[in-house]
Amino acid sequence: MADLDRVLVLAGGLSPEHEVSVHSGRSVSEALRRLDVEVQVADVDATLLDRLTADPPQVVFPVLHGSAGEDGTLREVLELVGLPYVGADPAACRLAYAKPTAKALMAARGVRVPRGVVLPKSAFHDLGAPALLERLADRLGPTLFVKPDRGGSAFGATPVTGVQDLSAALVSCFAYSDSALVEERVQGTELAVGVLDTGDGPTALPPVEIVPDGGVYDYAARYTAGRTEFFCPARLPEETLDRAREAALTAHRALGLRDLSRTDLIVTEGGEVVFLEANVAPGLTETSTFPMAAAAAGLDFAVVCRELAHRALLRG
Incomplete structure (x- = not known):
């Protein structure tokens, strides 16, 4: 079995x-170093290709969030230079990063998704914003959620409680994307379900229940300690948790993901599991749900990172 000696962690962007x-x-990087793996950390800039070519690591561990890290671009570059890396390949990244596409694939597999429409910024200019806003509210109801059709960390995502708030929510959304995904706002318990595959097939980790103090799991609630309560496993009946785990596994397989992913869900009062989105590069910070779920499953986060890197090495 090949020895894992040197890993390059890509972060920042x-x-x-x-x-x-x-x-x-x-x-x-700190987790891998605890297991005596040599780790280098680099950002993505104009020197990256020269660095990868002149001094190639054994494995690249990308933890870049947002466009370049999750839309397949970085993975295409790593394929071009022939370096093994942790995580999904470019094609799978593109599917998961496009929220409407991921929703369509999940709906085709029998998983409920929120009703919604995708509209570019130009539609509001060309067709007249007031009439279009009124039609959106008539079609989807007054309680909505507006988010960029691509992206993560809740940037540009806004809950809407009435048509009077819809215009401002769209302005916020268009600061991060040229197209908006406008959905019905499904009420219920918010869950994050990680999926991990270190070589024996994908396994769903314990679902994490998310209870933000302001009622909305926005950027501040995600990454500010104390702003959100987490319960792992979630405080739901076991059969409901089973359905949530199955939905996350369905997303992982349907989108062609590998190694690790995170699926965001809502469970309604009636126990129905609703798919929101899937993430190819889940947050791995001290307040992120993926390490929390791994710990609840009795897994050492450092060992998980090493096994993911080692699997990429063998694959490469």
Whole structure:
């Protein structure tokens, strides 16, 4: 069996999720070093290709969030230079990163998704914003959720309680994307379900229940200690948790993901599991749900990171 000696952790990037990525990279690098793995940490900039070519690591562990890290771009570059890496391949990243596409794939597999529409910024200019806003509320109801059709960490995502709030929510959304995903707001218990595969097939980790103090799991609630309560496993009946785990596994397989992923779900009062989105590069910070779920499953986060890197090495 090949020995794992040197891993390059890529963290940072130019997306709005830069700081989250830096914290995730720190968590992964410190975990690997505890197991005596030599780790280098680098950002993505104009020197990266020369560095990868001149002094190639055994394995790359990308923990970049946002566009370049999750839309397949970075993975394409790593494929071009022939380096093994942890995580999904470019094609799977593109599927997961496009929220409407991921929703369509899940709906085709019998998993409920929120009703919604995707509209570009130009539609509101060309067709008249007031009439379009009114039609959206008529179609989907007054209680909505507006989010960029791509991206993560809740940037540009806003809950809407009435048509009067819809315009401002769209302005916020269009600061991060040229297209908005406008959905019905499904009420219920919010869950994050990690999926881990270190070589024996994908396994769903214990679902994490998310209870933000302000009622909305926005950027501040995600990454500010004390702003959100987490319960792992979630405080739901076991049969409901089983359905949540199965939905996460369905997303992992349907999107062609590998190694690790996180699926975000809502469980309604009636116990129905609703798919929101899947993430190819889940946060790995001290307040992130993936390490929390791994700990609840009795797994050592450092060992998980090493096994993921080693699996990438063998695959490469």
